[in-house]
Amino acid sequence: MIKKLLSTILICYLVLSCTNQKPVTTGYQGQGKSAIVSTLSKPVQKQWKGIWSFEDGTTFFSNDFESGRLNGIAYDGNDHYTALITAENTPINVSPWYAFKVWSTTPKTITIKMTYQDSRSRYYPKLSTDGIHFTPLDSANFNAINEGTGTFGIKAVPEFVEIKVNISEKPLYITAQELYGSTRVKQWVDSMSTKPYVTTYEIGRSRENRSMNVMQIKEGSHKKAVMVISRQHPPEVTGFLAMKSFIETLAGDSPEAQDFRNNYDLFVVPLMNPDGVDNGHWRHNMGGIDLNRDWENFNQPETRSVRDFLVQKEDEGYEFVFGADFHSTWDDIYYPIDSTIIGKKGEIIFNWIENISNRLPQKHTNIKPSTDIKPTMVSRNYFYVNHDMPAIVFELGDNTPRDFLRLKGKIAAEELMKLLLQ
Ligand SMILES: [Zn+2]
Structure with missing residues (x-):
């Protein structure tokens, strides 16, 4: 009887405290746990063109x-x-x-x-x-x-x-969205590469033999670096546009950007899925696979090329201090790794999100920390589990205004520089 009473009180307390503490949130609340799926290649219907x-x-x-x-x-x-x-x-x-x-x-x-x-x-x-x-x-x-x-x-x-x-x-x-196929992305990369400290090189080939390219922003000979990727999912152009502004700011002419480059290198893979992008795919690569489920088993050449690149950089003595993977979904949202998992290492991510949000009060952005990091499957988990990188999935809304995307990318870069240079 007493036991039952106690448990009733406990349940009431839990319900009340949950109700009281429930944060007021609006907008897209984020996706649930990703199901474990095979990433062995599957047939793809090649589109008739004409x-x-x-x-x-x-x-x-x-x-x-x-x-x-x-x-x-x-x-x-x-x-x-x-x-x-x-x-x-x-x-x-x-x-x-x-x-x-x-x-x-x-x-x-x-x-x-x-x-x-x-x-x-x-x-x-x-x-x-x-x-x-x-x-x-x-x-x-x-x-x-x-x-x-x-x-x-x-x-x-x-x-x-x-x-x-x-x-x-x-x-x-x-x-469906603005066109940023591999030719247009290359034009952007080439325009960036006119800066003396920006170089681009191939780190592998896609299933249809397109180049997997890394843009390297490097001045000096330090071994600390930031890693950025985008477009694992072809239609996610708004994520790409924010990433573009983010990179342009880090590679820009401001004293902060100069200071940043005097201390850190930046590696960018702007187009993770060139075959999917050029073939007008909804989601997958030419192996018929969602690349952002392949960061555990690496069955696809696109993910393998980035894995091998990161392993090589670590063998060269690099320490990765921050990693971001840019995507798009129904609304802006941040997917960090939960602080109960990442601990002190993740402080920079949460401080960064807060600092960005303070500068962009006009748009509330939800945060959905993830506690599922194994099997790694998604890039963020692989970055953290295998390379000890504080990492985040940075999602922008399909319909987020384009000038706001550019502003957010710029402010995200400025706030990251501030934190990394503290
Ligand atoms: Zn995505």
């Missing part, structure tokens, strides 16, 4: 460019088309990437219904006539069909969308 022609050869659609994805297109009459977007293989995360061009011999307005394999309409359409400058589709030309009922994630977005666009002889790009 030009579709309609209405007596007056209207055309094409997916034949870097990062293009359009798996089928049907003409329904009355200037209405239905586009089919499918994944490279399944099961797969719901990141239905699309990118195609459309044009016609005479100017006209058409409507395109976007449909997806086992997914809903995650990415808001962007338009461009040069493949470089993109603007979101005017909302007056966006019609959601079967709107989502959830508050966040795939359940909150429409099942299909119908978009209205004006087309003419000049091809119009319609894409």
Whole structure:
């Protein structure tokens, strides 16, 4: 009886204290524990690439460019088309990437219904006539069909969308996010490499024989370094854009950046999955695998090349003081390793997050520390478990405003420099 009473009191106390202490959080709360999956290669459906022609050869659609994805297109009459977007293989995360061009011999307005394999309409359409400058589709030309009922994630977005666009002889790009294929990423890396302390070299080859490149920012001969990677997942362009701003700040001309480079080297793999990016994949590499599950068994050449690079650097005597892997999801979120696991070593990460947040009060960003670090599977865990690196998954929202992404990347770099130079 007393035992029962005590346990009732204890439960009440726990419930009350949990209720009292529950932090007020808004926005995306983060994903749960990652399931353990095999990373042995699986078949991938290579996309047919080419030009579709309609209405007596007056209207055309094409997916034949870097990062293009359009798996089928049907003409329904009355200037209405239905586009089919499918994944490279399944099961797969719901990141239905699309990118195609459309044009016609005479100017006209058409409507395109976007449909997806086992997914809903995650990415808001962007338009461009040069493949470089993109603007979101005017909302007056966006019609959601079967709107989502959830508050966040795939359940909150429409099942299909119908978009209205004006087309003419000049091809119009319609894409899920801005295009940053391997050619454009290389242009950025080359532009950075005009600085005397920036060099780029190959550390391996992807499954389809694309270069795996490291950008090295190095002045002086110290053996402390920061490691940064991005684009394990092809559609995650917003993570890439924040990473780009982060790196440009660390490699910049400010006295702090100079001071940083006088004490630390910086290694960057800006494009972890060049095959997936150039083939317009939703998630996987050409081995049909989510690379961010392969940091335990290293069955894929892309992850192996970075593993071997890190092992080599450590053999050369390097100590890694910070590691970041940039991604995109439903909203900005930080995934550090929980302090009960990482202890004092992780203080820099939590201080860094706090300092960034203090400078960006306009946008609350959730933090979801992870206690699951073995098997390592994801890059952050591998960085910490195998190389003793305080490491984080830095996630940006699909729809986070682009000027805010740039600002966040810059401030994240400035705050990291401050902490590392203390
Ligand atoms: Zn990701």
